[in-house]
Amino acid sequence: MCAKIPDDTNSDLYKSLLEGNKRFVENTLKIDPEYFQKLAQGQSPPVLWIGCADSRVPANQITNTAPGQIFVHRNIANMVIHSDMNMLSVLDYAVNVLKVKHVIVTGHYGCGGVIAAISNQQFGLIDNWLRHIKDVYRLHAHELDQIADINERCDRLVEYNVIENVYNLCKTSIVQNAWQSGQSLGVHGWVYSLGTGTIIDMKVSAYDNANMENVFKFK
Numbered sequence: 001m002c003a004k005i006p007d008d009t010n011s012d013l014y015k016s017l018l019e020g021n022k023r024f025v026e027n028t029l030k031i032d033p034e035y036f037q038k039l040a041q042g043q044s045p046p047v048l049w050i051g052c053a054d055s056r057v058p059a060n061q062i063t064n065t066a067p068g069q070i071f072v073h074r075n076i077a078n079m080v081i082h083s084d085m086n087m088l089s090v091l092d093y094a095v096n097v098l099k100v101k102h103v104i105v106t107g108h109y110g111c112g113g114v115i116a117a118i119s120n121q122q123f124g125l126i127d128n129w130l131r132h133i134k135d136v137y138r139l140h141a142h143e144l145d146q147i148a149d150i151n152e153r154c155d156r157l158v159e160y161n162v163i164e165n166v167y168n169l170c171k172t173s174i175v176q177n178a179w180q181s182g183q184s185l186g187v188h189g190w191v192y193s194l195g196t197g198t199i200i201d202m203k204v205s206a207y208d209n210a211n212m213e214n215v216f217k218f219k
Contacts, residue, residue, distance in 0.1 A: 050169075076113040079165060080105060080168040092174050095175065118150075163189055166202070184207075188202075
């Protein structure tokens with residue numbers, strides 16, 4: 001069976017990605033002929049970034065860092081869910097093997113996942129994922145329900161979603177065991193503004209479990 005030949009527009013887009021890679025390699029080697037050789041030797045990034053899958057929020061670009069400096073995990077609406085083995089595997093590797101110094105949950109205003117979660121519309125399989133964001137809304141419903149403007153309400157939920165997922169990170173045995181062993185590890189929450197390009201620190205950084213509710217603490 002022959003594959004269907006795509007239209008010219010889709011074919012040109014696909015080819016442009018490969019051509020873009022060629023230009024990237026050529027331009028990079030002009031600056032540093034040994035760049036890729038050095039990059040291939042290994043990685044020791046000091047930061048784990050847990051961000052949204054949104055294509056407008058590239059971790060390295062918006063922090064002005066180079067490849068190899070940020071270890072990245074992305075999903076819809078930058079969620080930290082205690083049963084998500086993908087996220088937990090990345091977190092475990094970053095903390096226990098790479099020995100990162102900081103883990104940063106980064107959300108962004110105008111997040112499609114948050115906008116979808118705040119509605120009553122069904123979207124399909126993703127509704128099960130969005131349930132976690134709806135639970136964040138439930139925790140802060142008293143404040144959120146008082147915000148009449150829907151865009152402002154979504155922005156505030158974006159902030160609370162980051163804050164709650166920072167707490168979720170701190171609750172993991174991976175992070176708590178690192179703290180217990182004396183490992184230097186900070187957990188932080190940021191929100192990125194697509195409209196201005198700036199990052200807002202949510203001021204919820206944690207370096208131990210001292211302020212955690214007792215039921216979540218591990219000995």
